[in-house]
Amino acid sequence: MAISFLKRGEKKQKQSASARKWAISLTLIALAIWAFFTYFFDKTPDAVQSWFQVWLPPSTINESLVWVICALGLNIVVGYAGLLDLGFVAFWAFGGYTAGWFMSGFFHQVNIHFGSMSAKVIPGIHLSFWLVMIIAALIAGFFGIIIGAPTLRLKSDYLALVTLGFGEIIPQVFTNGENIGGFNLSNGTKGISPIDAIGVFGKRLGPFDLGWKFLIYFFLAACMVFVSLRIRGGRLGRAWLAIREDELAASMMGVPLMRTKLTAYAVGAFSGGIGGAVYATHVNGIFAERFNFSISIILLAMVVLGGMGNVWGVIIGALLMAWINATGLPAIGDTFNNTFHTAINFPSYNFLLFGGILVLMMLFKRDGILPEARLKMISHENDDEAANTGGH
Amino acid sequence: MSSILSAENITVEFGGLVAVNDVSFDIPEKGIVSLIGPNGAGKTTFFNILTGLYKPTSGHVMYDGQEITALVPHKIAAAGVARTFQNIRLFGSMTAEENVMVAMHSHLKASLATTILGLPSQRREERAAHEEARALLEFVGIGKTAGEFARNLSYGDQRRLEVARALALRPKVLLLDEPTAGMNPQESSVFVDFVHRIRDEKGISILLIEHDMAVVMKVSERITVLDRGEKIAEGSPAEIKANPRVIEAYLGKGVGAGH
Numbered sequence: 096m097a098i099s100f101l102k103r104g105e106k107k108q109k110q111s112a113s114a115r116k117w118a119i120s121l122t123l124i125a126l127a128i129w130a131f132f133t134y135f136f137d138k139t140p141d142a143v144q145s146w147f148q149v150w151l152p153p154s155t156i157n158e159s160l161v162w163v164i165c166a167l168g169l170n171i172v173v174g175y176a177g178l179l180d181l182g183f184v185a186f187w188a189f190g191g192y193t194a195g196w197f198m199s200g201f202f203h204q205v206n207i208h209f210g211s212m213s214a215k216v217i218p219g220i221h222l223s224f225w226l227v228m229i230i231a232a233l234i235a236g237f238f239g240i241i242i243g244a245p246t247l248r249l250k251s252d253y254l255a256l257v258t259l260g261f262g263e264i265i266p267q268v269f270t271n272g273e274n275i276g277g278f279n280l281s282n283g284t285k286g287i288s289p290i291d292a293i294g295v296f297g298k299r300l301g302p303f304d305l306g307w308k309f310l311i312y313f314f315l316a317a318c319m320v321f322v323s324l325r326i327r328g329g330r331l332g333r334a335w336l337a338i339r340e341d342e343l344a345a346s347m348m349g350v351p352l353m354r355t356k357l358t359a360y361a362v363g364a365f366s367g368g369i370g371g372a373v374y375a376t377h378v379n380g381i382f383a384e385r386f387n388f389s390i391s392i393i394l395l396a397m398v399v400l401g402g403m404g405n406v407w408g409v410i411i412g413a414l415l416m417a418w419i420n421a422t423g424l425p426a427i428g429d430t431f432n433n434t435f436h437t438a439i440n441f442p443s444y445n446f447l448l449f450g451g452i453l454v455l456m457m458l459f460k461r462d463g464i465l466p467e468a469r470l471k472m473i474s475h476e477n478d479d480e481a482a483n484t485g486g487h
Numbered sequence: 488m489s490s491i492l493s494a495e496n497i498t499v500e501f502g503g504l505v506a507v508n509d510v511s512f513d514i515p516e517k518g519i520v521s522l523i524g525p526n527g528a529g530k531t532t533f534f535n536i537l538t539g540l541y542k543p544t545s546g547h548v549m550y551d552g553q554e555i556t557a558l559v560p561h562k563i564a565a566a567g568v569a570r571t572f573q574n575i576r577l578f579g580s581m582t583a584e585e586n587v588m589v590a591m592h593s594h595l596k597a598s599l600a601t602t603i604l605g606l607p608s609q610r611r612e613e614r615a616a617h618e619e620a621r622a623l624l625e626f627v628g629i630g631k632t633a634g635e636f637a638r639n640l641s642y643g644d645q646r647r648l649e650v651a652r653a654l655a656l657r658p659k660v661l662l663l664d665e666p667t668a669g670m671n672p673q674e675s676s677v678f679v680d681f682v683h684r685i686r687d688e689k690g691i692s693i694l695l696i697e698h699d700m701a702v703v704m705k706v707s708e709r710i711t712v713l714d715r716g717e718k719i720a721e722g723s724p725a726e727i728k729a730n731p732r733v734i735e736a737y738l739g740k741g742v743g744a745g746h
Contacts, residue, residue, distance in 0.1 A: 322603050329602035329613065330588075330595045333581070337589040340578035347538060347572075349565040349593035349656055358599065 114324060117407050125313045133306040149426050153305040159417035160312035161374045166397040166413035167319040167406060168366025174404035175332060176359035177339030179255040182262020184390040186235040186364045188269055190371020193231035195287035195381040197222045212294035224293040231372035232365045239364025240357060247356045266386040281383060288380025302379050312373060319366055323406045335359050396449050400456055402463025411464055420445060491516045491692045492660045497546035499532055506532045508716045514660055514692050519682060521695045521703045524713035525736055530696045531573060534664055538570050539563040551659060565593035569658035571649040573665045579638035583648050586637050587620040590655035627651040642669055663695045667702050675699055679706045
């Protein structure tokens, strides 16, 4: 008994040590990237600079972080609780439009300023970025609950269908929301732009302060990781995984299905809202046509590719696919076309590529690049051996 | 002896088919009773009624002096009616310890906010839950497997883990659905002692569905026999063994008459 207690202690330490290792390495990499682009980039030879502009521009790095934030949110819904959500873009849209409403001159009838760095004379609602983030998260979370409450009773396939519809409806509402009974909700296809600059430490971050934005986005992504890991390790995380594994057995063990699923959905929506608001500050505006079905699918592919339920895997999946989507595919295409003197439009094949990746993953590596189980096996290796030799 | 869980005049119909017909049944406090019968007799259906998975067409289920017929399954479980499954239903990609801790859901108080913030109260609660889970795994004899994935455990250990998980609900009644299925005679006889230990050390009343007659006769204080949805006999193991209707149900009419 004493021995097993000891082992358990070691195991626990190993597990959190592995998480710490990941967290520290990723933070160091992020700081290195930031330092490189902020201090050394200008001093590098032109060839290096142009290489980065083609293969890894700073704006792509920032955009990847936005995807990471959302993918981590979807990971809670799909990866932890096992609820197939094909309409995550709706929460992204809610978050984006919240930023559009409260961080721009869109509502020019009023003139409200609070914590924002923009000039007081500019009409519209101008709230602090951090406050808007919270409002966006709350609005998205609220709609998550409203939509989740009736639909989460459905079995998985039907849930996927309903969320699919929901992900189509919400962007349509925004696209056509120019005149809702005389009220302009979303400015229709024209979108809302520009969005206020983010204010941080009394500094106003314009569209070109990518370094600072990188730090802010990284901080938010890190918060998402922290929250994901904390929840996963606790009572609620266990209940989510149990529902994912066997819904009926979970309910027989005293886990209230509806409430637990709804919490997962709401937490996912919450993070989707944050991601949407962040995205708005990244592209400096809100454009209805960007909130389309493909975003839901790309996010889902990120979660599946990385390894459902494992935050580190999802981060890798999100970074990889965001890079392919924004830079990798066009850059590879240009290189290919220049070398072979062809004129293939590579970016137009990105869905073929993503679809192909998903199919291949399902065929050959269903658990994703970095599956949760594998990671645990590694961190428990020694204990497993001990148990195998001593037990059965 | 007063009863902890009792079913009164339970009838279940699926469409026109009567799966259970007017069956009444008691689990006495701290008793070990069995439900037997040929395949398709309605045993598992009856189990599902007791745990709230199915609702009876008519009849009542009383637990600890309260009616629980209409309660949803997770409330019945949280109230203290725990079960295992005929075909093992563990959470495969969770560790043995986590499997047990899932069943503590209704006892733990941590909320979303306290979990994210990692408040001292939440940490203390988690630590206590870990200890309780380990103690339960030790109790069922698989303490060493705490960190292993449930799906990697051997068949026998999985059966034990299911019991440990059910015990984590701190139940007053434990329903075991064919717990010795797939065990060899030696493992089965160890199991008989194990059932007695659960009752004696934890003070839990136990209801078994079981096909292995050797186990049933050894472990049960009272046996109820179902056949085609009807209760055909009830009594001590000795009485059941001698009951011509039971023999008939199991072996066919000719054999029963010959005895």
